[in-house]
Amino acid sequence: MPRRTATMLASTLMLIALLCAGVLIPVPYAEMSPGPTVNTLGEHDGEPVLQISGHKTYPADGHLNMTTVRVTSAGYRMNLVEAVYGWLAHDSRIVPHDTLYPDGKTEEQSTQENAEEFSQSQESAKVAALKELGIPVRSWVIVSTVVKGSPAEGRLHAGDVIKAVDGAAVKQPADVAKLVTKHKPGQKVVFTVVPAKEQAAAEKAHRTASRTQDVTITTATSDDSGAKRAIVGISAGTDHTFPFSIDIKLADVGGPSAGLMFALGIYDKLTPGDLTGGTFVAGTGTIDDNGTVGPIGGVEMKTVGARDKGARYFLTPADNCAAAAKDTPSGLTLVKVKTIGDALGALKDIRSGDTAALPKCTTKG
Template sequence: MPRRTATMLASTLMLIALLCAGVFIPVPYAEMSPGPTVNTLGEHDGEPVLQISGHDTYRSDGHLNMTTVRVTSANYRMNLVEAVFGWLAHDNRVVPHDTLYPDGKTEEQSNQENAEEFSQSQESAKVAALGELGIPVQSWVIVSAVVKGAPAQGKLHAGDVIKAVDGTPVKKPADVAELVTKHQPGQDVEFTIVPAKEQEAAEKEHRSADTTRNVTITTTTSDDSGEKRAIVGISAGTDHTFPFTIDIKLADVGGPSAGLMFALGIYDKLTPGSLTGGKFVAGTGTIDDGGKVGPIGGVEMKTIGARDKGARYFLTPAANCAAAAKDVPDGLTLVRVKTIADAIGALKDIRSGAVADLPKCTTKG
């Protein structure tokens, strides 16, 4: 066999071997791609996304689309060839597997966490929107979860309202941990609570829950890394009573990043006129009870998904602006926002046509 032919054959066989290896060798990466985008002012699966009763609502037009990201499952093992194609593709992003599923987190655990964050984001969106409208909302600190086998198990329950710790009133969830950790492990701590069932009954009857009881719990030592501290094995959160009913109907979505767009949709439904002026606006961002907009993951994928759907403007958390501005889809304007008030102001400029006044994202932020 001529040397040239033998060399070409050897090279071909080596290439085939490398391709086969690339197909069968798993790599520790996962993939993100643009996910569905849903208009919070419209319907999803034949049902209005926002359903409000007990208060006047107004017709809305245009789009206020929340955006999502698709990710490969926790059990999916990407091979080398798929990783290379993902790196070369413009609309996908290959990231380390641990970025999406840290500390060996299973897909079930990740889905549960995302569902909890999604539920909390809906509550915060309602509070932020009503706060911007000057509509008061009652809030209190609750037991959001009890750790199995912890000292609090059987004594405190999810949904219990925490009024005080050791006689000191609590106003926010962080107060609970601060007051508990003033103790040494093994010492007793006293919680003043309204039992969850009493609170639920009071809400249904539109009255204040006045029945409280004191619960004494012996603290134990934290088992995490770092300085040891006293704990009772609960996580504290915030619950609210709204003056009328606001339901957000959107299944198969998780995480906190739709908070801003839900808040804007609620605000638009409760105010006369159109917040968008009929324009197609999309966006993303977490939101807290005070209306502050926080950063999210996968912003590059979300801008692509929004523009593919028809968006012309994208409300972008200030902390994500630099990353998003590095590769902006054609025809999409990235608008920098820090609060719901910023977003409402930007929408005013968009509907009036004063787009030169918009605070736009740059690669510097």
Template sequence: MPRRTATMLASTLMLIALLCAGVFINVPYSEMSPGPTVNTLGEHDGEPVLRITGRKTYPTSGHLNMTTVRVTSADYNMNLVEAVYGWLAHDNKVVPHDTLYPDGKTEEQSTQENAEEFSQSQESAKVAALKEVGIPVKSWVIVSTVVKDTPAEGRLHAGDVIKAVDGTQVKAFGDVAKLVTKHKAGEKVVFTIVPAKEQAAALKEKKTATRTEEITLTTAKSHDSGEDRAIVGIEAGTDHSFPFTIDIKLADVGGPSAGLMFALGIVDKLTPGTLTGGKFVAGTGTITDEGKVGPIGGIEMKTVGARAKGAQYFLTPKDNCAAAARDIPDGLTLVKVDTIDDAVGALKDIRAGDTDDLPKCA
């Protein structure tokens, strides 16, 4: 056999051997890719994404699309060939497995966490939207979760309304931790609460619960990775009472990143005229009750997915702008927003065609 033929044959066999080996070699990576994008003004699986009852609504047009990212599951074992292909693919991103599933988080745990974040983002979107259009929302601080084997277990319950700590009125959920950590571990702290059952009964009858209870707890020392401090073993949150019903229906989606687009969809339905002027606008971003827009993960995947569906403009959280601007899909304008106010203002300019002065990601 000629030497050149032998060399080519050996090289080919070696390449085949490497490819075969690559298929069986698992690597600790996961993959992200563009996911579905859904118009919050329209329908999904035959159901309106946003349904408002008990309040006058107005016709809408155009698109206010929320965007998503597909990720490989927690138990998916990526092989070397798939990792290399993902690194080379323009629209995909290969990241360390621990980036998506830290601390050995299982698929079930991740799904549960995403569902909780999605639910919370819906509530915050409603609050931010109603505040944006000047509709008052009643809010109060609650016990969100109780940690097992802590002083609060069996004494405080999820849904209890926290009126005061040590006699000091609680106005925001962040006040609870500040007041508890004034103590040293082993000291007494007094919670003034409205029990969850009484609060639920009062809301059902559209009344205000007035009877309170005082619960005295002995603080314990924290055992997490943070600074040593006194704790009682609860996570405080905020609950709301809305003057009418806002239903958000979107299955198989998790995480908090659709908050901004849900809020804008609600604003559009509650106000005369259309926010988009018929334009195709997509976007992403978490949102707080106060309307602050926060950054999200997978921004590059979301811009690609949005443009593939026809988006002309993409509302981008300010803190995601630098990453998003590294590779902007052709024909897509990235608009920088930091609050829901910014987003509504940008949509006004887009609707009017005054786009030269839009705050763009660069």
């Protein structure tokens, strides 16, 4: 065999071997890409995303689109060729697998966590919108979860309303941990609670629950990496009673990042006129009960998805501005927001056409 032919054959075989290795050898990465965007003012799968009853609503046109990110599943093992293609592609991002699924978290666990965050974001969106409108919302601290095998198991239950700890009134979830950790491990702590069943019955009958009970629990020692402290094995959260019904109908979406856009959609439907003035506005951001907008993941993918759908303006959490501005899709203006008030102010400028003073994102924030 001629030397040149042998060299070409060897090179070809080497290339084939490298391609096979690239396809067959898994790498510890996952892919993020633009997911669907949904207009909170419109319909999804044939029904309105926001359904409000018991209060006057107004027609709301235009777009206030929430955005999503599509990610590879926890069990999917990307190969080297896919990773390289993703690195080169403009509309995707390759990240370490542990970024999306830390500590060996399964897809089922991640899905459950995202569902819980999505549910909480809906509640906070409702509270933030109604507070901005001056509509009262009743709130209280509840037992959110009880750790299996903990001192609280069988003593406290998810949904119990925590009125006091050792006689000290509880006003917010953080109060619970502060009061429990005043004890040393092994000491007793007394919770004054309204049982979950009593609270549910009171809400159904539109009355205030009055029956409380004291529950005494012996604290244990924390087993995490932090300083040793007394614990009982619960997480505290907040529950609300709304003066009228607000339902958010959107399945197959997880995480807390739609909170801002849900809040704006609710606000728009409860006020005359259109917040957008007919302009296509999209956005993202967590929101808390006080209307503070927080950062999210995958903002670069969300801006791409929004622009592909037709958005002209993108409401961007202030802490995501620098990352988003590094590669802004052509024709999309990134608007910096820190609160629901900021977002409403920006929308006022957008619908009036006076956008010169809009707080725009830059690579510095």
